[in-house]
Amino acid sequence: MKRIESRYVLAPPARRPLKIFASDPMQGRAAGNLTTIAVGNEKLTPGPAGSRIEVVDYDGSVPGGRYYQPVDLDDPAILMQGGLEPTESDPRFHQQMVYAVAMKVLENFERALGRSIYFREGRRLRLLPHAFRGPNAFYDRRLLAVLFGYFRADLANPGRNLPGQNVFTCLSHDIIAHEVTHALVDRLRWNFLEFSNPDVPAFHEGFADIVAIFQHFTFPDILYDYIRATRTDLRSPTPLVQLAQQFGYATGRGRALRSAVDLDTGGALRARARGDDGQPAAERLYQSVMEPHERGSILVAAVFDGFFSVYQRRIADLLRIATGGTGMLPAGDLHPDLITRVAAEASRTAQSILTMCIRAFEYLPPVDVTFGDYLRALVTADYELNPSDDVGQRASMIEAFRSRGIYPEGVWSLAEESLLWENAPPEVPRFPVALLGDLSSVAPGAFSQASKERESRPAVETAARAAPDLSDLTDDVLRPYAESNAGLLGLEKGRPVDVQGFHSVFRVGQDGRLVIEIVTQFVQQEKSETLAMGGLPLRGGSTVIAGADGTVRYVISKPLSRERLERQREWVDLVDSTNPAAAYMPEDRRGERMVATGFAAIHRSIVR
Amino acid sequence: MPWTEDPADPEARRIREAQSRLALALHEELTRIGAAADVIDLAANALSNEAAMQTLHAGFGGEAVRRYLPPRDRRKRTFTADCLPGVTIHAMGPSFDESVITNMDPPEGKSYLQLVAAGAADRKDPRPPFPGDWTYEGLPAGSLSAEERAIVDGIGEGDESVVAAALDGAVNGTSLVLMLQTGRNYLLFPGDAQWGTWNMILGDAEWTALLKKTTFLKVGHHGSHNATPRPFVDDLLPRPPRELWAMVSTIQRGSWPIPKKELMTALATHTKRIVRSDQIPGALQGVFKPRASLCVETEILA
Known part of the structure; x- marks a missing residue:
């Protein structure tokens, strides 16, 4: 083979340099604020749109809506300068920055988890850098999108901004990182958008801040x-x-x-x-x-x-x-x-x-x-x-x-x-998936599958069609395993089990050995009081962690119990009595008052 | 009067100013955008208190002597007044607790005021977010579906009602909570006190002991969801055979769940003597009439 045909010569560059504001435009051109970060290189179409993240610059605040010109980051003129120069006045730079920071967050998650992350049904996470007018930004599950607002700076007390100037939440590294983290947490733990105790929404918020700060x-x-x-x-x-x-x-x-x-x-x-x-x-x-x-x-x-x-x-x-x-x-x-x-x-x-x-x-x-x-x-x-x-x-x-x-x-x-979580009792039967058999056909992490037991979620059927083998595995192997060993796995006997996540993890430990784990989430629910608790069912479930040989190492469980129901009821009561809007909420909407489809409502009070 | 009306108290002044500023801005904005009548009324409710307060401050005829309650000193919250011989007054709220005060000046209000100001700036000087025209004609790849666009276009809708409710809660949070004790009678007037104030009262052993003796209850905030906490009704309010009167000034309106059915049902297990302003034959025809007289007489045995 000619050297010129070798992979060394033909391989595309691994990283793509892109310029961003390290914090936000208010720090101006101060040293360090204009910085370049490198993200994984992939083929991008104008947007930019990659395999997992896609920028859609739609502005809903003008009557009839409006799209802004999408940036083509593969344009040689832009490639040559390592991305557009940071500026507030060119929307294409805004698109570049949200893409770059979002990719960085995604990479941090992948590096830590030791696997690639794909969004449900192979969809892409969308970023709308100028979605609406208002001092807010949030993740919306229905759209699988992060929506950023823009607003006029305070006229009386704008800090180092120009009074009344446009401020873009999509140019704040921290806001982008925070919101994208919400999307990733939602991807990893679907039920954490059910605020069943005060720590759940707080965990979502705190964790998003942790990622933003450490970045x-x-x-x-x-x-x-x-x-x-x-x-x-x-x-x-x-x-x-x-x-x-x-x-x-x-x-x-x-x-x-x-x-x-x-x-x-x-x-x-x-x-x-x-x-x-x-x-x-x-x-x-x-x-x-x-x-x-x-x-x-x-x-x-x-x-x-x-x-x-x-x-x-x-x-x-x-x-x-x-x-x-x-x-x-x-x-x-x-x-x-x-x-x-x-x-x-x-x-x-x-x-x-x-x-x-x-x-x-x-x-x-x-x-x-x-x-x-x-x-x-x-x-x-x-x-x-x-x-x-x-x-x-x-x-x-x-x-x-x-x-x-x-x-x-x-x-x-x-x-x-x-x-340390308690080790699983030795009598838990071996995990039914042999690592090198079934799992090797599955790209690590490319897979997280829900069973048909799940309440209506059109996403699930699409995914099942796309990957019939995986849903067979869920239905024929994982679910029966959980249901027949319910007691040992911290689940309730006789109640249907939903498989909500299943993937393998490969990591290198301190001493250089390869740590392999198979992580599966099993969930059950009790719906009798869902309506009374504003749309929150009582959920129980276990995360089961097995080693490469199938030995179950940990069963991390939140079993369904009367006590947990009682506690969840008290929490819903507290939310009701402290929420002034509850007094005026029509009766027919009370059954869904605790249901969150995203963070619009929580973030409405972002200005706390 | 509640301490939040004390003109000499800087914290009270700050709270009142914040509330009026929000009420004014909200009312103007709601009228401008043509919001639903019930939401406008909610905002107007917070406004109209101003006028009533003026009268109260000035006195109906001449110089009234005013006291601001409860006193900051916990030990002075039970007292007697010369104008009410034989009556012991227990001033239970509004609380001075930091979290209750935060609710009197709700954060939603601050962010809303800013939105309104930004909106006004936009109308005065409408300009696109970027200099020059960056509009993309047609639909780019990866454009949103019609339903998705509808979600994005609708962001911010309904914010006004949330803010109106928050303001209403904030104003109600300044409610004076009094218990009047005369002979064997304990008359409880909780105003429209909200969860914060109630929470402080229910955490105070002396007050809960008194609440257990209630013989008359004026149900707060038209019998709404958050003005009468369940622990108070379930655990403290006397049950038969003890005697209890309850009175609620209320009317069903639009889709609001007022009075709250569960509350009315629960109260019915405590006493049959519930007077509802909307259920007195011939007294009201669908609306409250100012100055319409409505009397229910009962005797209090000393």
């Missing part, structure tokens, strides 16, 4: 600048740990939308935490704050705290080396080499924490998640991959959650071994 640390230029400016104290209020600065200022708040550091920066949450009963402020928050974004920020703060302790531990030696052993930084500028090394540690730690946070998903129950469940999932997932916890990543995380009063239910202590 900041992957931009080397701004990381370098802020480490220099804060003299390595990353908790200082900088755009690095704050979310959506421009949005916050443009809406007249005089500050960023949210911050990763809850109690240190003061603000509303801190005021709310004032207590005279001697209970530490942070613990009160988890018990008293119910608004999803605020409650979510407790989770964010806990994770950030964990990150910060690990980071400090990791740079301690560098600081000692740089200071002749004292570890006390002298006044004045830091040595540029030190900043570079510290930035590298910060970036590595952030990536490792972000990966840990996303990986925990495989270990979450399929329904009704709580922050406590999430802590257990974090610990278990990390333990499976890195049993020894050399840098104290797990220990720091446990401590950060503890100090915020987040305790999982049913554990004896907060020691690591009692936080």
Whole structure:
């Protein structure tokens, strides 16, 4: 073969460089704010539209609607300059930026989960960068789309914006990352859009903020600048740990939308935490704050705290080396080499924490998640991959959650071994799928299948037609396995089981060994009180994790129970009594009052 | 009067100003876009309180002595007044709790005000989001279906009713909650107090002990969903054979679930003596008439 015909020569470049605002246009052309990120290279059609993400620039705010000119990122003129230059006045740059940031989020998820993510029925996630007028942006499940709004900056108090200028939520890295994360969480856990306890919507919000914040640390230029400016104290209020600065200022708040550091920066949450009963402020928050974004920020703060302790531990030696052993930084500028090394540690730690946070998903129950469940999932997932916890990543995380009063239910202590999900009892029969047989025909992760038991969801039938083998597997193997071993798998005997997710995971552990797992979600429901609870059925279910040899290792279960029903009823009551609109809701709509099709309603109060 | 009316209290002033600003903007905007009558009325309800309050502040004829309740000092919330001999007054709400105060100035309101201001700016100076014409003629690849476009076009519809309800809840959150105690009688007037205020009252052992003795209840907010909490009715309100009177000023209107059926059914298990303003033969013909007299007499035995 001629060398010129070899794959080395013919292979397309692996990455595509694209320019973005690292935070948002308000930071202007300040060093580091204009940055280039590289995303996986794929063939793009104008939009841009790739295999999983597609930008549709439709504006519904003008009568009759309007499309804007789509960008062709494969146009040589654009390729040559590594994407369009950042600007607010060219919609094609907006399209480029939402695409680039969304791809980055997707890649972070894939890297952590060790598999590719496809959306249901092979659809593409759509991004509408100028969908409507209004200070808001949200994910909508019906459209499988993220809709971004644009609005006029506050006339009286616009911060560093021009009074009345157009502000685009689609030009905020944080807002894009946050909303795309909602879409991905919805992809991984379909039932988390059923807000069956206060932690479920808060988890959605908090997790989206975690992804947005930790993604900041992957931009080397701004990381370098802020480490220099804060003299390595990353908790200082900088755009690095704050979310959506421009949005916050443009809406007249005089500050960023949210911050990763809850109690240190003061603000509303801190005021709310004032207590005279001697209970530490942070613990009160988890018990008293119910608004999803605020409650979510407790989770964010806990994770950030964990990150910060690990980071400090990791740079301690560098600081000692740089200071002749004292570890006390002298006044004045830091040595540029030190900043570079510290930035590298910060970036590595952030990536490792972000990966840990996303990986925990495989270990979450399929329904009704709580922050406590999430802590257990974090610990278990990390333990499976890195049993020894050399840098104290797990220990720091446990401590950060503890100090915020987040305790999982049913554990004896907060020691690591009692936080690990219990191992499945040995009498659970082998998982019925032989890894190299059935699974090898399935691209890892390309598959997540629902059974016909599911309530009307046209998506399901389409998918079943597209992949008949997979639905056979679900119907003939997985469901019968779950139904005949219901008791052992934490399910209720005699009740139909729905298979809501099934995929294999391949990862490389700390010691270089390949960790292979088969993860399956089984869900059951009790619908007798669905109407009374505003459209929320009571769901129970288990995430079953099996090893490569089919041995069931974990059964992470939320069984159907009277107690859970009671608790869900109380929660719905609380939502009803605190929602002023409930007083005026027509009787015929009350049966669906708890049903969310996306985040429009939650985010309506985004300006909190 | 509730402490939120105290002109000398800066927090009260802030709350009142925020509420009036929102009420005004909402009312103007609703009228401008031609919203449904019941929603406009909801906003107007918050507005009209202004005039009533003026009268109350100025006094009906001359200088009335006003007290703002409850006092900040918890120990002074049970007191007597010279004008009501033999009556002990318990001022239970509105609460001073941070979360209750947050609800008096709802965040929905702030974001809505901004939307209205931005809308006004747009009308004054309509300009496209980008300089120049970037419109794509025709349908690009990957365009939305008609149904999908309808969803996108409809974003923001119905926001006004959500904000109107939030404002209504906010105004009601400033309701004065009083229990008047005279002889063996405990008369409870919770105004239109909402969950926040009730929650603080139900968390106070002294107040719950008093609530258990209620002999007369004025049902709040026309018997709506959130003005009478279930734990209060189920666990504290006396049941037969103890005597209880309940009175509710209400009327069914449009699609609003007022009065709430479940609440009326639950109350019926506590007492047969429920007076409903919409169910007194001949008293009302579909609407409340201002100044129409409506009396139900009962005797209170000291």
